[in-house]
Every structure is written in C-alpha cells, then in structure tokens.
Amino acid sequence: MAATEYHHGVRVIEVNGVGAAIRVVSTAVIGLVATAPLADPDAFPLNTPVLLTNPAGSIGKAGKEGTLARALTAMGAQSRAVTIVVRVEEGASQAETTSNIIGTVLPTGQRTGLQALLSAESELGVKPRILGVPELDTQEVANSLASVAQSLRAFAYVAARNVAGGYAQTKEEATAYRKEFGQRELMVLWPNFLAWDNSAGEDGKGGAVTMGATAYAMGLRAKLDQEVGWHKNISNAVINGPQGITVPVFFDLQNPASDAGYLNAQEVTTIIRRSGYRFWGSRTCEVQGGKFAFENYTRTAQVLADTIADAHFVFVDKPMHPSLVKDMLGYINKRFGDLVKSGYLIGAKAYFDPDRNSKEDLAAGRLLISYDYTPVPPLENLIFEQSITDDYLADFAAAIQA
Numbered sequence: 555m556a557a558t559e560y561h562h563g564v565r566v567i568e569v570n571g572v573g574a575a576i577r578v579v580s581t582a583v584i585g586l587v588a589t590a591p592l593a594d595p596d597a598f599p600l601n602t603p604v605l606l607t608n609p610a611g612s613i614g615k616a617g618k619e620g621t622l623a624r625a626l627t628a629m630g631a632q633s634r635a636v637t638i639v640v641r642v643e644e645g646a647s648q649a650e651t652t653s654n655i656i657g658t659v660l661p662t663g664q665r666t667g668l669q670a671l672l673s674a675e676s677e678l679g680v681k682p683r684i685l686g687v688p689e690l691d692t693q694e695v696a697n698s699l700a701s702v703a704q705s706l707r708a709f710a711y712v713a714a715r716n717v718a719g720g721y722a723q724t725k726e727e728a729t730a731y732r733k734e735f736g737q738r739e740l741m742v743l744w745p746n747f748l749a750w751d752n753s754a755g756e757d758g759k760g761g762a763v764t765m766g767a768t769a770y771a772m773g774l775r776a777k778l779d780q781e782v783g784w785h786k787n788i789s790n791a792v793i794n795g796p797q798g799i800t801v802p803v804f805f806d807l808q809n810p811a812s813d814a815g816y817l818n819a820q821e822v823t824t825i826i827r828r829s830g831y832r833f834w835g836s837r838t839c840e841v842q843g844g845k846f847a848f849e850n851y852t853r854t855a856q857v858l859a860d861t862i863a864d865a866h867f868v869f870v871d872k873p874m875h876p877s878l879v880k881d882m883l884g885y886i887n888k889r890f891g892d893l894v895k896s897g898y899l900i901g902a903k904a905y906f907d908p909d910r911n912s913k914e915d916l917a918a919g920r921l922l923i924s925y926d927y928t929p930v931p932p933l934e935n936l937i938f939e940q941s942i943t944d945d946y947l948a949d950f951a952a953a954i955q956a
Contacts, residue, residue, distance in 0.1 A: 563870060564863045564866050564867065564870060565863070566859040566860075566862055566863050579681075579857060579860045579861050579864060580636075580680065580681075580683075581683045581684075581779045581784045581853070581857060582633070582635045582636065582683070582684070582775075582776040582777075582779035582780045583635070583636045583637075583638065583680050583681060583682050583683045583684065583776075584609075584629060584635055584636070584637040584638065584682060584683075584684045584685075584686075584772050584773070584775075584776055585637075585638050585640075585671045585674065585682025585683075585684065585685045585686075585706075585708065586622075586625055586626075586629070586637060586638065586639050586640070586685075586686060586687075586688075586772070587639075587640045587641075587642060587655055587667060587668055587670075587671070587687045587690075588620060588621045588622035588625050588639065588640075588641060588642070588687070588688070588690070589619075589620035589621050589622065589641065589642055589643070589644040589651065589690065590616050590617050590619065590620035590621070590622035590623065590641050591617065591619045591620055591643075591644050592617030592618060592619050592620070593615060593616050593617045593620070593622060593641055594615040594616075594617075597612065597615040598615065598616065598622070598639060598641040599641070600641055600642065600643055601640060601641070601642060601657070601664065601665070601666040601667065601670055602640065602641075602670065603638050603639070603640055603670050603671065603673060603674040603677055603678055604638065604639045604640070604641075605636065605637075605638055605678045605680065606626075606636070606637040606638075606639060607634070607636055607637075608630070608634050609626045609629045609630040609634070609635070609637045609773075610626060610627065610629075610630025610631070610634070611630075612626060612639075613626045613627055613630070618753045620644060621688055621689045621690060621766075622639070622641060624688070624689070624751065624763075624765055624766070624769065625686075625688045625689075625766070625769040625772075626639075627751075627795075628688070628747075628749070628765055628766070628769035628770045628773060628795060629769055629770075629772055629773030629776070630773065631770075631773065631794040631795040632770065632773030632774045632776065632777045632793070632794055632795075633773055633774075633776045633777035633780060635773070635776035635777070635779075635780065636680055638671065638674045638678065638680065638682045640667065640668070640670045640671060642654040642655055642657070642666070642667050648692070648719070651690065652690075652692055652694050652695055654666070654667055655667050655668060655687055655690055655695050655698075656668055656669075656694065656695060656698045657669040657670060657698075668687070668695075668698050668699065668702050669702070671685070671702055671706065672702065672705060672706065681706060681708075681860075682706060682708055683706070683707075683708045683709065683856075684708065684709060684710075684711075684772050684775045684776055684779075685699055685702065685703050685706070685708050685709065685710040685711075685772075686699070686710060686711045686712070686768040686769065686771070686772045687699065687768070688713075688765075688766035688768045688769035688772075689713075689766040689768075689769075691712045691713055691715075691766075691768060692715060692719055693715055693719070693731075693734060695712075696710075696712040696734075696735065696740065697735075699712060699740070700735065700737040700739055700740050703737070703739035703740070704737065704739055707856035707859060707860055708739065708856070709739055709740075709741070709775070709849065709852060709853055709856070710739055710740050710741075711740075711741050711743055711767075711768040711771040711772060711775075712740060712741070712742055712743070712768060713742075713743055713744065713746060713766060713767060713768055714727065714728035714731045714732065714742050714743065714744035714745075714822060715727075715731050716731070721745070721746060721764075721800070722744055722745070723801065724801075725744070725803075725813055725816060725817055725822075725824075728742070728744035728745075728817060728820075728822050728824075729816075729817065729820035729822055732820055732821055732822050732839065735839040736839060736840065736841045737838075737839050737840065738838045738839065738840035738844065738846040738851075738852045739838070739839075739852060740838060740839040741771075741823055741837070741838055741839065741849055742821070742822050742823065742839060743767040743768060743771060743822070743823050743824075743825075743833070744767075744801075744817065744822050744823075744824055744825075745767070745799050745800045745801040745803065745824070745825060746764050746765065746766055746767045746799065746800045747764070747765045747766075747767055747770060747793075747795075747796035747798070747799055747800070747825070747831070748762050748763070748764060748765070748796065748797055748798035748799060748800060749762065749763065749765040749795050749796050749797055749798075750762055750763075750797065751763045751765075762797060762798070764800055765795075765796070767825065767833075770793050770795065770796065771788055771833065774788050774791060774793055774833070775788055777791075778791060783896075783897070783898055784850065784853045784854065784857055784898070785850050785853075785854060785897065785898045785899075785929065785930045786850065786932075787836040787848060787849045787850050787932050788823075788833045788836075788849065789823065789832070789833050789834055789835055789836045789849075789932070790832055790833075790834065791832060791833070792829070792830040792831070792832060793830065793831045793832060793833065796831045799825050799827070799831070803817075803824050803825060803826060805826040805827075805828065805834065814826055814834050814835075817835065818834065818835045818837065821835075821837040821838070821839065821847075822835065822837075823835030823836070823837065836848050836849050836850070836932050836934060837849070838851075838852055840852075848929075848931065848932055848934075850929060850930065850932065851929045854898075854899070854927070854929040854930075855929075858902075858927060861889070862886065862925070865885070865889075866882065869882060874916065874919070874921060879906055879921065879923070882904075882923060883904050883905065883906060883923065886904040886923070886925060887902075887903060887904050890902035890903065890904065890925075890927070897930065898930065899927055899928060899929065899930065900927075900928035900929065900930055901927065901928045902925060902926065902927035902928070903925060903926060903927075904923055904924070904925035905923075905924055905925070906923060906924075907922070907924050910922050910924070
C-alpha cells in the first residue's frame with residue numbers, strides 16, 4: 555500500500571499510468587496580486603487577502619496608479635467572479651517590486667505577496683483556483699506562481715517575456731521563454747492586448763494602452779467555469795474589452811505554418827482576431843510526453859482531487875466497517891456518474907483493491923480507495939478528407955430527363 559507513514563487525515567495519491575453527497579469544489583475563484591499606491595487602504599490593506607464578489611465594482615477604490623484597477627477592469631469585463639486580491643507595495647525598483655510580489659512569511663507568521671494567497675481559504679473561506687499577476691509577472695514571479703499554484707491546486711497564466719525582462723516582442727522570444735518552464739499548472743500567453751483606459755493619455759482623459767493578457771485570461775477562465783465548466787479550455791472563446799493586440803499574429807485556420815500555428819506547436823497560447831479577439835491554444839507548460847498537456851486535463855485532476863478529499867472529511871475517524879467502504883464507493887461513483895452524464899468526464903470509477911489493502915494496513919487504520927478517470931480531450935486538430943470523384947455523373951442523363 556502506498557504512503558505507509560502515519561497521517562491523520564485524507565490524502566489523494568494521483569497515479570499517472572497504470573458519506574454524504576459529494577459536491578464539486580468551486581473553481582471560478584480568482585487569486586490576483588497587484589500594485590495600487592493610491593488604493594483605499596481600508597478596502598485594500600497591504601499583503602492582506604481581500605474578498606471581492608464583483609471585481610468591477612471595486613475599481614473606484616483601487617486608485618488610478620499601479621496594476622490593480624486595470625486588472626479588475628479586464629477581469630470584470632469577462633465575468634462577475636469571486637476574486638481574492640492581495641495588494642503589494644510598489645518598490646523603488648523592479649527588483650524590489652518583484653520581491654514584494656513573491657512575498658515571504660514574516661516572523662509574526664503573516665504571509666505577504668503571493669504567499670498570502672495560501673492563507674486565503676483559512677481567512678476568507680474560499681480557495682483561489684485561477685492565479686495571475688498581470689503586467690508584473692516576470693520570470694521570477696512566474697516561478698513563484700507555479701509553486702503557489704501547485705500548493706493550491708490552482709492554474710496560473712503568465713505573459714511571455716524576453717531576456718531583458720520586458721514583454722516578448724517576437725514569436726521566437728515567446729517560444730524561447732516557454733522553454734523556461736515545465737509545470738502543468740502554467741500557461742504562457744503572447745502577445746498582450748490594447749484596450750481603452752479612461753485615465754490614460756497626457757491629459758488624463760483616456761487612451762488606448764497595453765493591457766496584460768493574463769488579466770483577460772483570468773476573467774475568461776472564471777466565466778467559462780461559470781457558464782460551461784472546467785472541462786472547457788480558454789481557447790476559441792470571445793474576449794470582452796480589447797480593441798487590438800500589441801504584436802500582429804498571422805492566423806490561418808488551415809495553415810499550420812502560420813504564426814499562430816508556430817506558437818501553438820511550441821505550447822504558447824496566442825491571440826487571434828476572428829469575430830472578435832480570442833485566445834488560441836490549449837497547452838500547458840508540462841514537459842513533453844506528460845499526461846497533462848491540456849489546460850483542462852490539469853484542472854480536471856485538481857478538481858477531482860479536492861472534491862474527493864473534501865467530501866470525505868466527515869468519514870475520518872469513523873469505525874472502518876466494510877459497510878463504510880461500500881458507502882464511500884457508492885457516493886464517489888454516483889458523483890462520477892453525474893460528471894460523465896454532464897460531459898465533464900469521459901468515464902471514471904472508484905474501487906477497493908484487496909491486494910493493496912493488507913490486513914496490517916487495515917489494522918493500522920489505513921485504507922486505500924483507488925479511482926481512475928478519463929478527462930474530456932479538446933478537439934484541437936480537426937481533419938477533413940476531401941477527394942474528387944466522377945461517380946455523381948453516372949445519373950447525369952436521367953437527371954435531365956426527370
């Protein structure tokens with residue numbers, strides 16, 4: 555039996571290869587770290603997780619400087635999703651700001667920056683599942699984002715950068731940056747959007763500015779979770795708000811040699827314009843050959859792990875009769891059946907393997923329930939076969955005389 559060390563609680567062991575009604579965990583919860591020097595300090599205290607139920611409704615308290623107001627605007631244009639905001643101090647240099655974003659644990663026990671998102675569930679009762687640091691996601695921040703995402707079983711979006719730390723200016727720079735990561739919890743986006751900002755321009759009366767694509771991705775991810783489900787990738791869904799993109803991307807639906815095709819082949823999600831602006835690409839940063847190449851594969855694994863574990867908290871410390879195991883298997887398979895019927899999974903089954911539950915393990919209070927599942931693959935590569943024939947000319951004369 556796996557994991558024989560002592561543990562008082564629930565564990566989900568994810569294998570790649572070989573009580574009460576179960577409620578699926580909430581996934582449309584955004585975790586945002588941003589700067590806002592002029593924000594209302596009561597509404598957005600520094601390094602403190604703040605819960606918003608309507609991101610767009612808090613733009614006025616975010617102030618006009620920093621990244622917070624722009625991020626809330628982009629996300630709010632997509633959906634009205636629960637959002638956890640951690641405001642950090644803008645440093646005197648980019649390095650200082652980066653350190654503030656990455657955060658730490660103070661001697662008092664307070665977590666700062668991205669680390670504060672780890673405290674959100676205990677403080678606010680909700681766990682962030684969609685993470686990002688729009689406009690400030692340097693490579694160092696992206697690495698920290700990946701670690702936090704793994705701890706929270708969340709998914710993070712990051713912008714492609716170049717060697718100087720700025721945004722990638724070419725598709726080659728974007729794909730080179732993608733190779734810096736190997737985590738399934740990350741997706742690299744390129745390029746960024748152009749959108750209207752009411753406070754931009756020399757006169758402060760508004761103008762088009764660069765808006766981080768990650769903020770739009772976070773809002774769109776939440777919208778899709780609410781309206782479609784976590785089994786749908788962000789690719790090929792209309793994005794609200796943008797009026798352009800920072801770098802032209804050549805897209806041809808039937809030509810894999812296009813810019814979009816090149817980027818997707820290198821696992822970079824790009825932006826196309828076709829009946830509006832859309833993200834185009836579904837790949838994560840997992841190393842090639844892994845089982846979680848698609849965004850929804852990663853999120854399906856995360857959702858199932860937390861859903862199964864959370865639902866069985868009530869079973870811990872109950873007398874371990876065979877009837878208890880039967881009940882648990884019944885509850886799990888009932889929920890799996892519901893998810894399959896709803897289109898979230900292709901199939902799934904939980905079972906008790908007697909060969910992996912020895913009498914010694916059972917006597918020690920250890921029980922292993924196994925389950926496997928098949929996520930829903932996205933239709934990424936649709937192929938039609940076209941051929942020419944003269945068969946339909948056989949009845950040509952008859953058709954004229956009819």
